[in-house]
Amino acid sequence: MRETRPGLLTLFLSVFKISAFTFGGGYVIVPLMRRRFSEELKWVAPEEMMDMIAIGQSAPGPIAVNTSILLGYRLMGLKGALVSVLGTALPPLIVLTVVSMFYDAFRESAWVAALLNAMRAGVAAVIADVVWTLAGGVFRKRRALPVALMVAAFLAVWAFKVSVVLVLLACGLAGFLDAWLRARRGGKEGAA
Amino acid sequence: MSLLATLFVSFFQVGLFAFGGGLAALPLIREQVVVIHPWLTMGAFSDLVTIAEMTPGPIALNAATFVGNRVAGVPGALVATLGCITPSLIIVLLLARLYAAWRDKAAFQGVLAGLRPATVALIAAAGLSIFILAMFGEGGVSLAGLDWVSLACFALGLMALRIWKASPILVIFACGAVGAAVKLAFGI
Numbered sequence: 001m002r003e004t005r006p007g008l009l010t011l012f013l014s015v016f017k018i019s020a021f022t023f024g025g026g027y028v029i030v031p032l033m034r035r036r037f038s039e040e041l042k043w044v045a046p047e048e049m050m051d052m053i054a055i056g057q058s059a060p061g062p063i064a065v066n067t068s069i070l071l072g073y074r075l076m077g078l079k080g081a082l083v084s085v086l087g088t089a090l091p092p093l094i095v096l097t098v099v100s101m102f103y104d105a106f107r108e109s110a111w112v113a114a115l116l117n118a119m120r121a122g123v124a125a126v127i128a129d130v131v132w133t134l135a136g137g138v139f140r141k142r143r144a145l146p147v148a149l150m151v152a153a154f155l156a157v158w159a160f161k162v163s164v165v166l167v168l169l170a171c172g173l174a175g176f177l178d179a180w181l182r183a184r185r186g187g188k189e190g191a192a
Numbered sequence: 193m194s195l196l197a198t199l200f201v202s203f204f205q206v207g208l209f210a211f212g213g214g215l216a217a218l219p220l221i222r223e224q225v226v227v228i229h230p231w232l233t234m235g236a237f238s239d240l241v242t243i244a245e246m247t248p249g250p251i252a253l254n255a256a257t258f259v260g261n262r263v264a265g266v267p268g269a270l271v272a273t274l275g276c277i278t279p280s281l282i283i284v285l286l287l288a289r290l291y292a293a294w295r296d297k298a299a300f301q302g303v304l305a306g307l308r309p310a311t312v313a314l315i316a317a318a319g320l321s322i323f324i325l326a327m328f329g330e331g332g333v334s335l336a337g338l339d340w341v342s343l344a345c346f347a348l349g350l351m352a353l354r355i356w357k358a359s360p361i362l363v364i365f366a367c368g369a370v371g372a373a374v375k376l377a378f379g380i
Contacts, residue, residue: 025251027318054307061280092249096257118371120326121342122364125349127319153313175306
């Protein structure tokens, strides 16, 4: 099933590259990790990768750091977690150290400003692609609850500016109650 | 407490209490570096936010490195980053063990089944904010303010990703290079 065996060097280089070249923070980095580790390398099943992203978003701290720790730990234990977090943290250390040295020149360059501005369109396209794939997966389950939670969570965060913590708590609780009710009804089916 | 120890403790708190990723961390960072400690002025902090968002990598780590550098040079950057990561390492490794032990339990699967669609919604909301900023700039949504070059880059980029499975990093840089060249050449 796996195309290659998980190796520390590939893990390090993959997260390093994603962290070094991905603009827009954790919400953009994490989908790229999914693409790299579940689709390209096939080291983790897509469902399991989504679980890690969900846990990474629900825990405190930077989402990309959390997800890279979970991923590294799942693949190669504590050693994997440390290598993975190192790969994620090194690029910001290097890039921001250089940027803070040339801060004034960097801020006033018309070229840099135009480049960064235009790159936002590319970032938006990357996120649109990811959301397309992920939302498609939620719709394909053909269950009302996940779709309702997705739409409600989006409206809560986007339109009503509800805090992310509250949204995650409410959705986790709804999923828990759903599983509990279904277990009480005696169905042996696993929660979707 | 020495300066480096203080930096570590400040960013440890940021890492510990920032639920919802880097953007949620920014108010906590402001409190630590502008209000509690006299490390940055409010003007420098708003520059920090811009820089952390427009450089690659996790926003919270970008901010930690920038502040650490300003306060105590490269050792400061290392210490602030380490402080920001340490709570994650402890909490997330505990969660990873729970996940390994409980992943087959129906109740835990239920919680995850609720969190997964929320995760998609959060990514979509973050993406929509970036889309609007890319298409309309800071001026708000209006047809007159629509940036046609960015819209074309977005459409072509999305096509490249969906149809040809192009590399995301390549798409981002191609949009940046083409968009910037067109805008500077025609003075848009």
